[in-house]
Each structure stands twice: as structure tokens, then as C-alpha cells.
Amino acid sequence: MKRAQRLDTFRGGLEATERDCAGRMRAAEARLREAGLRLEELSRYREDYLRGFQSRSAAGIAGPSLRDYQAFVARLGEAVAQQQRLLARCEVDRDFERNRWREAALQVKAVATVVDRWIEEERMVAERADQREMDEHARDIATRNLRETA
16 A cells, blocks of 8 residues: 555544534534523513513512512522533634544544655656566667667
8 A cells, every 4th residue: 555545544534523523613612602592582571571670660569579579580690600610611612623623624634644745756757667668678679670670
């Protein structure tokens, strides 16, 4: 097996790794989008609830109901804060996976460049050998022709 073929086999493994990294990056991006949508949903729900609370409190609200509203708003606030932390983690994960994918893609490109160069070198060596063989064959024919005419 020629060196270009061996390295090309290695490149195949690197390409599989790159595809795997790309899949993990896409999954991380999907988790990030989902976390962002969930945060928007929670924030909207909290704001809607606060607006509802303001209109109810203007109409008058009993003490226990007020405490329940405040407790629920606090829980919603904590849920929003927790979702913000999750979103930040998802961004970090996505960035990490993107960097891994880029590194894998660079490795594939570097190895592909070397493989292409080695294949070209092997082609040139084969062409020179073919040319040498044709030159020798032509020389043999010319030598035979000279012997036959002499």
C-alpha cells in the first residue's frame, strides 16, 4: 500500500470524526435554541402574570391571595433565572462543540492537502518511469535498426 493510500485511510477516520463533531455541534445549537425559546416563554408568562397581578391588586386583593401571588411571582423569577443560567451553559457548550468541529475540519483539510500532494508526486514518478521506459524502448528499436542496416 502506497503512503498516500495509507494516509487517505487515516483521512477517512478524520472525516468520520469531523462528521461526528458537526453532529454534536448541531445538537448543541438545537439545545441552545430550545433553551432560548423556553426563556422567552417563561419571561413572557412572568410579565403577563405581573400585569394580571397589577390589575387585580388595583381592584383589591385579600392578604392570603397577595402572598400567593408574590410567592408565585418569586418562583417564576427563579425559573427565569435558572433558564438564563441554562441558556448560558448551552452557549458555552455550543461554542465548545463549534471549536471541536473547526479543529477536526482543519485536520481533515491538512491531511487532504498532504494526500493530494503525495498522489501528485506518485503520479509524476510513474510518468517519469513510463517516459524512461518509452525512451529505452525507442533506443532499443533505434539500436536494432542501426544493426540491421549495418
